[in-house]
């Protein structure tokens with residue numbers, strides 16, 4: 001009975017039509033709402049097919065590729081994998097024995113790879129910084145980054161029920177720094193961030209919502225790291241999204257990196273800012 005929502009086809013939408021991201025598909029939010037009240041479902045939510053349509057679908061092969069990239073660009077991260085694997089203790093993660101030293105889920109390896117990219121790009125300049133993450137899922141990236149940095153603040157932007165799940169998830173762990181949950185509408189746009197992160201999330205929003213995030217959050221951030229699956233003609237999610245050119249006219253000095261490993265055609269990582277002091 002764990003995955004009842006799959007059969008009862010319940011649908012919940014947060015935003016009105018025209019303002020919905022590709023993940024706000026009815027079934028996803030309905031499932032997330034269920035995890036808030038059904039404790040046994042919460043303990044296995046990462047295994048749900050409805051949930052895996054949106055998140056937690058990284059394959060074992062992709063996991064191997066993330067591990068190889070981490071070895072290449074941040075070998076000292078290998079000693080931290082045990083700490084990152086704290087992200088697999090709750091929610092029924094798909095844990096795999098990759099080698100003698102590494103028992104971890106492919107999804108946690110993806111969060112670790114993003115952490116190693118951030119470390120390579122921005123170094124220790126992030127320590128003590130103010131961070132925003134747009135589209136946080138269950139908070140896995142937040143938990144992995146907590147093993148590395150003590151941020152002064154970390155604002156998590158998502159839909160209200162999804163933020164409820166992320167809070168429930170993070171409250172079942174122990175963080176060394178902190179987090180706050182926010183929606184775009186509850187944010188007045190005045191805060192200056194040292195870094196904004198968004199993986200497969202800002203890029204899945206309709207253009208009108210993307211423009212508001214740019215105005216209120218992205219343009220206020222000294223550094224950015226966005227894994228994008230829209231914006232190019234060959235990107236999978238491009239319908240109704242801003243083009244890459246349009247985004248680049250609104251955010252100064254962006255650079256485009258390949259997504260490694262490339263998880264879908266037309267994906268890329270949009271980055272700005274440096275490792276130095278602002």
Ligand SMILES: C[S@@+](CC[C@H](N)C(=O)[O-])C[C@H]1O[C@@H](n2cnc3c(N)ncnc32)[C@H](O)[C@@H]1O
Pocket residue numbers: 020021023024054055056134135136137138140157158159162184198199200201202204205209
């Ligand atoms: C494909 S998931 C990616 C989640 C996470 N970044 C990861 O890499 O695992 C897309 C995320 O965008 C979130 N999302 C949907 N609409 C949103 C909105 N209006 N503002 C912020 N996040 C939103 C979804 O709830 C989900 O957490």
